[in-house]
Amino acid sequence: MANPNPLMAKSSGTDPADAAIESALRTLDAEGSGIAAITAALQSDLRAPFIAATDLIKNAKGRLIVTGLGKSGHIGRKVAATFASTGTPAFFVHAAEASHGDLGMITADDVILALSWSGEQPEMKNLITYAKRFRIHVIAISAERESSLAKAADVALTLPKAREACPHNLAPTTSSLMMLALGDALAIALLEGRGFTSVDFSVLHPGGKLGALLKYxxxxxxxxxxxxxxxxxxxxxxxxxxxxxxxxxxxxxxxxxxxxxxxxxxxxxxxxxxxxxxxxxxxxxxxxxxxxxxxxxxxxxxxxxxxxxxxxxxxxxxxxxxxxxxxxxxxxxxxxx
Missing domain, CATH: 3.10.580.10 (CBS-domain)
Structure with missing residues (x-):
């Protein structure tokens, strides 16, 4: 009996190398759709909160404190590094460690950028309570508009829903890339808004290949x-x-x-x-x-x-x-x- 699904028939004869490439293409397609969704959102519902977030960070007297857990924490570390290297003083504070003394790293002059896809991690509770107590502005990046984190934040950057590249729709892949992309978008918007030049960049990057490129x-x-x-x-x-x-x-x-x-x-x-x-x-x-x-x-x-x-x-x-x-x-x- 002929296979009623020609795509299945085709894949059944695919060698492992071709299967790996097909998998990679599906992953990139899924993640690309996530970036496209952010692009569309920035021209509609995400526009106003994005502008508000850049204003909060730009006008802060202190630093930008980036926080998160799990994969969001890993993305947060990179986002903080990008901000710091492009003219916005920033560093990462692990949301769980914050409850064990690291809250002391955060001052009333700072702004918190909290990353959480669900917006419901219990480890965020003490950090949010601390922020409210000392009137520290909080910007949330989350996919849930009605999440505890989004509701507690001064500005909520709600990411559009997108399917993970993982075939089970479980492993953070598309969602992680979307958080990273939005963090980069914020950092570059601030870089351009401040008029941060290649000369300024060279001051912060004296080492390695990048430092060499920035010599005179x-x-x-x-x-x-x-x-x-x-x-x-x-x-x-x-x-x-x-x-x-x-x-x-x-x-x-x-x-x-x-x-x-x-x-x-x-x-x-x-x-x-x-x-x-x-x-x-x-x-x-x-x-x-x-x-x-x-x-x-x-x-x-x-x-x-x-x-x-x-x-x-x-x-x-x-x-x-x-x-x-x-x-x-x-x-x-x-x-x-």
């Missing part, structure tokens, strides 16, 4: 006599000596005012290769108006210019005059690339 050109460039330079009218033989001795694969060309007007690179040598090249003037070989960067440019931006222009070195200028040079190898050594 002035921190990595070679300056003084290390910069390969020659004036207009120089013979190519002299320019080649300068290029070779400095080891950057190029030499900057300056005018009578000391401004950069050109550059001679290895590529220019290949393009102009001829018997009289060494007696020619750099004026005839150089690339005019070369790309340059300022000393206050972030290293990550310098790397982007090098990559997009397919070059390996950039002259650093100040008011048109060369003050340094940065090479791709300098970015590699600093951990930028």
């Amino acid at each position: 050109t002035r921190d990595l460039m070679h300056a003084g006599d290390s910069v390969p330079l020659k004036p207009l009218g120089t013979k190519m033989s002299d320019a080649l000596v300068e290029m070779t001795s400095k080891g950057f694969g190029c030499v900057g060309i300056t005018d009578t005012r000391g401004h950069i007007v050109g550059i001679v690179t290895d590529g220019d040598l290949r393009r102009h290769m001829r018997s009289d090249l060494m007696t020619a003037s750099v004026d005839d070989v150089m690339t005019k108006n070369p790309k340059t960067i300022g000393r206050d440019l972030l290293a990550g931006e310098a790397l982007e210019i090098l990559n997009s222009s397919k070059i390996t070195a950039l002259i650093v200028t100040d008011a048109g005059k060369p003050v340094g040079i940065v090479h791709l190898h300098d970015l590699l050594r600093a951990g930028v690339a």
Whole structure:
């Protein structure tokens, strides 16, 4: 007898690898639908409370205290870290530990952001009572508008209902991602509202690859006599000596005012290769108006210019005059690339 369900018939012959991919696609589809639901909610019922939540956090005299339990607690730790790294002082307090002394970490100037899908964890009770006693504002992220947590909160961010990616609709998957996404949305809204810049970001991220990307050109460039330079009218033989001795694969060309007007690179040598090249003037070989960067440019931006222009070195200028040079190898050594 033929199988009445063609999808079942197809899956029965699927090998384990294909089954894993199909499962992954179902998971991503389910979680994607959760994000889409938040997007729709922010344009309707979630709009006003989201604005109120950003105002509460922005105007707080103290810090943002993020709290939660279980998977919501794990998400809360990450959300707190995101806030802290983007200009909103924040840290995580475990809701259960709060009842055993950690309430002392929370002051009357703080704002509490409580995460709970059901909004009914008994461990939250003491924390909410404490908040009410000292008039600490509470923002709740929950899926239940009528939950104890949502009702006790000053602002309730009610997440739309969505099915978990788990086939049994039990393991927190879609719900966890939705909480994380809404937390990120709050953090970035505050970042943009405060005008938090990449310079501000660099102050809070001095270490690792991110810290390297946020260094300035002035921190990595070679300056003084290390910069390969020659004036207009120089013979190519002299320019080649300068290029070779400095080891950057190029030499900057300056005018009578000391401004950069050109550059001679290895590529220019290949393009102009001829018997009289060494007696020619750099004026005839150089690339005019070369790309340059300022000393206050972030290293990550310098790397982007090098990559997009397919070059390996950039002259650093100040008011048109060369003050340094940065090479791709300098970015590699600093951990930028």
